[in-house]
Amino acid sequence: MRLIPVLTAILVMLALYGIVFQREALFSFARGDAGAEPLEQTDTGDAAATSAAPAIGVVVLRSQAQQIDSAVILRGQTKALRQVEVRAETSANVISEPLRKGTYVQTGDLLCKLDPGTRESALAEAQARLSEAKSRVPETKARLAEAQALLAEAKINFNAAQKLSEGGYASDTRLASAQAAMRSAEAGIATATSGLETSKSGIEAAAAAVAAASREIERLEIRAPFEGLLESDTAELGSLMQPGSLCATIIQLDPIKLVGYVPETDVNRVRIGAPAGAELTNGSRVQGQVMFISRSADSATRTFEVEISVPNPDLTIRDGQTAEIAIAADGAMAHRLPQSALTLNNDGQLGVRIVGEDEIVAFRPVELLRDDVDGIWVSGLSDSADVIVVGQDFVTEGVRVKPTYREAAK
Structure with a gap:
């Protein structure tokens, strides 16, 4: 009874094998063709079908x-050509009205004026001492001339006394007296020369005092070192300024700089004077030239700083704007x-x-x-x-x- 299921299973497996692995042979047998020939024709048909597949x-x-132009692309930002904090060099109260930030100033424009106090009197006193020192010079020169004349007379008297003493016509006392007079005249010349040098030193000291007093007065007017915009208000009227106190901050925006950092792999492609362009975050485009390439890499990023000078006559480009920079390189x-x-x-x-x-x-x-x-x-x-x-x-x-x-x- 158990033999029938086994035979049934074997027959089913043979049928599946024939259907799956010998399908073409069975179809050919059913059509009445030879067994080996259909297989060969099937292989040839597959190759033809593959070669005849439609192209995409x-x-x-x-x-x-x-x-x-193979440009070097980098990101950077705009930077003022110069930015200076103008500070006081002396102590005094501000006596000028303040200028408001945003004001455009020219080179030499007055920013802060300080109270002179007693400085003008100190200058007048120094000038008077200089005049006094100069007036002593003729007197010391006259004393020197007088001493030189006395020395010449003493030398004549000494020579005469020496000759008379040699001939027995003058005593040794007279010779010693003439020699002492000559030594005294020489000392008088040294004293007069020292007095003249002292007068000249007095003149130099008085002139230095005048210069110091004049310079102190010049420090009372704090002026713009270059033309530009005030980035802050100038010091308020009545405020006390000390040495180092801030009077104003000035920035120069024409021309303005574009500052970026070039990777070390591209730094040799950038040249001084190379044309460069940039697009700012507001969409405006600017053109300029490379003015500076750093010789020292940043220790953290291993990049080299590059500065590009861009004309900015209408001051529309502001300090600190982000820019996409393209520097022209070899084509x-x-x-x-x-x-x-x-x-x-x-x-x-x-x-x-x-x-x-x-x-x-x-x-x-x-x-x-x-x-x-x-x-x-x-x-x-x-x-x-x-x-x-x-x-x-x-x-x-x-x-x-x-x-x-x-x-x-x-």
């Missing part, structure tokens, strides 16, 4: 490489493509798919140079390339396609 339609852009050959043409291969590499020989798809890695309103500029392709711009994500490398070509826009 794609849109291809015929692109020609063009010469472009390069590149293709302009739609941004949608970019894709990734299985390794995650950025590139495009092109149509090669026999209309077979190939992948080419590219480097993105810049982007604009018309598309992106890439390098890494040959001078002429057929780039798939529609359908590139539905084909893979080695697949045959049916391209529809379109010319690149000029």
Whole structure:
């Protein structure tokens, strides 16, 4: 009784094997064909079906490489050309009306005027002492001349007494007296010379006192060191100023600087005097030239500071605005493509798919140079390339396609 289920199971397995693995042979047997011949014909038919599979339609852009300026792109900000905090150098009360922030001042304009107090009297006193010192010079010169005359007379008397003493006509006492008179005249010259030097020193000291008093008076008027805008109100009327007290803050915005940081991989592409452009956050575009490239990298970011000078005659560019900066570098050959043409291969590499020989798809890695309103500029392709711009994500490398070509826009 148990043999029948076993036989039934074997028959079912044989039937399934024939249906699954020998389906074509069974069909051929049913049609009356030979057993080996249908299998060979089936293999040939599969290859023909594969070769005759319909090609995938794609849109291809015929692109020609063009010469472009390979710009160095970086982010930065605007910065005033100069910003100075003008401070007092002496102590006094402010006696001038304040200027309000935003006022445009010229070089030398008065910002703060301080109370002179007794400084003018000190200057007059120093000038009087200078005049007194100068008046002593003729007197000391006369004393020196008198001493020189006495010395000459003493020398004559000494020579005469010496000759008379040698001939026995003058005593030793007379000779000693003449010699003492000569020594006294020499001492008088030294004293007169010292008095003249003292008078000259007095003149120099008095002149220094006059200069110090004059400089102290000059410090009473605090003036603008350059033309620019007041970033703060000047010191209020009546306020007490000490040395170092703030009078005003001035910034110069024409020309203005764009400051950015270039990576160390691109710093050698930037040159002094290279043209540069920038787009500010408000959408305005400005042009300028590179004026400074740092020789020392930032220790934290390993980037180099770059400064660009930009004309700003109407002062519309403010200090501290964010800017997207592009610095012109050596030119390069590149293709302009739609941004949608970019894709990734299985390794995650950025590139495009092109149509090669026999209309077979190939992948080419590219480097993105810049982007604009018309598309992106890439390098890494040959001078002429057929780039798939529609359908590139539905084909893979080695697949045959049916391209529809379109010319690149000029």
